[in-house]
Amino acid sequence: MNKKVILQLDALTCPSCLTKIETAVKAEPGVGEVKVLFNAGKVKAEIDDTQTNADKLSDVVTKLGYEVEKIKVKDL
């Protein structure tokens, strides 16, 4: 795990969306700890950038039907 990806989503309204997003993102290879902030509408995930990248995670979330407004990648 060498990078931290932060996805800013549209406002989340249902608490069950959390689990949904968290499980789906976690299922991707190369993803470590995942935190979904319900009120801030953010997904924070630690990734290994040799196995996955921010755009892939953004795709996963988009496929679940949530719009990704902004992507940010930080070094850990």
Place this chain on the structure above:
Amino acid sequence: MKVQLFIQKHTNHITWLVAGLIILGYLSKYFLGNILIYQVSLAVASIIAVVPIAIHAYQALMAKVVSIELLVTIAVIGAFIIGEYNESAIVTFLFLFGNFLEQKTLSKTRASIKSLTEMTPTTAEVVRNDGSTEEIEVDDVEVGDIVLVKTGAAIPVDGVVVEGNGYANEAAITGESRAVNKAVTSSVYSGTILSDGFLKVKATKVGDDTTFAKIVELVEDAQDTKSHAEKFIDRFAQYYTPAVLIIALLTYLFSHDFKLAITVLVLGCPGALVIGAPVSNVAGIGNGAKKGILIKGGEVIDSFAKIDTFVFDKTGTLTQGTTTVSNRIYYDDHSKTALAFAAKVESLSDHPLGRAIQQYATAQHVEYQSLKINNNTTIKGQGIVAEVADQQVIVGNLKLMLVKHIVLTPKQQVDLQQLQEQGSSVVIVAIAGTITAIFGISDEVRSEAATALKALRKSGAKHLVMLTGDNQVTANYVAGQLGIDEVHAELMPDQKVEFVKEFQAAGRKVAFVGDGINDSPSLATADIGIAMGSGTDVAIETSDVVLMKSSFSALVHAYRLAKKTVLNTKENITIAISVVIFLLLGLIAGFIYMASGMFVHEASILVVIFNAMRLINYGKKTSD
């Protein structure tokens, strides 16, 4: 996936369409007597409305979560199969409409925090080596870059002013909305607004490392950091929803009543219970954030509300933290002369007591700079002897007076003793062999501290303690003024930690209040660490509650807010559970069906959100 996104985006339109169809159906039934149109429009409404719900249910199921949407979807399909189109249409409509209202109201409870994050600057104007400027994303600014800030703009980085002059409003960092002068070498902070002037700033911290970014991150994380109650409810809901599914199945197997079984599905939705506790915390944390009170999450609110012992650091917390002239006694009619001479003599030293006298003279508009001084000697630990305007002036402590054979009158001796009992340091001024003035210098108690401590007590604090590194006499005097229950003086930072631990061992719930710089061990050890008056990195990291504005009214408000928020959470949980019991009884008694059950559910969700929204404006009248 496009279809899904489309449906998700237009869920609100779907809701209105469904509402229209339902109205059309009922109009045709009661005014035209046309049952066919009634049946068709309600059936169509059900089919349209169930699509977005079913999509959610399916996605959740893929993530191995039995969601509320799944219960509703099954119930609606069931109702559809047995031809209860009106029930299925109304249930789906209420569910969608409820979600719509939830969205609207939730965004209200989140608004205070959102307004904070929106203050984050997005672009910066960077000055290049050739003197040209370029506007770039704030994330692309690097440490060492020179940034140009114009009037009205938000400062995009933490840094040091290298050129220009202006006034910045630092409310975002300090919580105090006033203009602070910024000139070359001043530090400036990201997120603060340059209300006047222009600056060139050399960046020392950029992007997520700035103090403001840390504050925003803290608050964002805080509202999603769950309290014990929330964690419990989450776990409960995880098993509760599948359990409802099984109960509905059993109901059908034993009673063979299909309608009853699908009604159980709808009534079993744990709506208000799941949303009740988090929404209270978000509103509470938002209320604090708007007033410069950063609370790190639901768990902190819980423990803060239970605090019964407040431990205060003295210097800089209960007192101003700076020494000032608090008493002056003059023994002749030329008070200005005594003050001017003393200030002039003290200008030779940079001793804190000397500085206090100079500041006092300046504040009193006494001109002393132009006085002529000759033959001065400084006697270490005693004071200074000098010749000012051809008179011998001795400024120092009692020891120096004794050495110089200056005798105190009985009245002067009494005055001196009184000042010392008040914990003041004393400076005696003798001109031409006679004592003309005595100054008492102390770190003054904050004017609002005494009333604030009373208010804390009234709000539930049982034991107030002061720990200080200062001497016993001063400590006792300050404690006496403030009505502190327990005082310990002459302590090192690690000894303070020991006291905190002792209180905890005695079963007390301890909050430690300090300035956040020297007291990090105690802040970390206490059940709740409260850093007062500094939005510094250290304070933000080690404490649970950060008061950006160094004010006691903020402390009192934070304590009351925590209690109020916990109460609000309890109210919401009570409302949610009562609703479930009511629905269950209604089902048994036979006056609750699917549509009415869904209505009660959605109404209860709105009730808990509205209840939480009361917290947003809590304390608006009482605080300044």
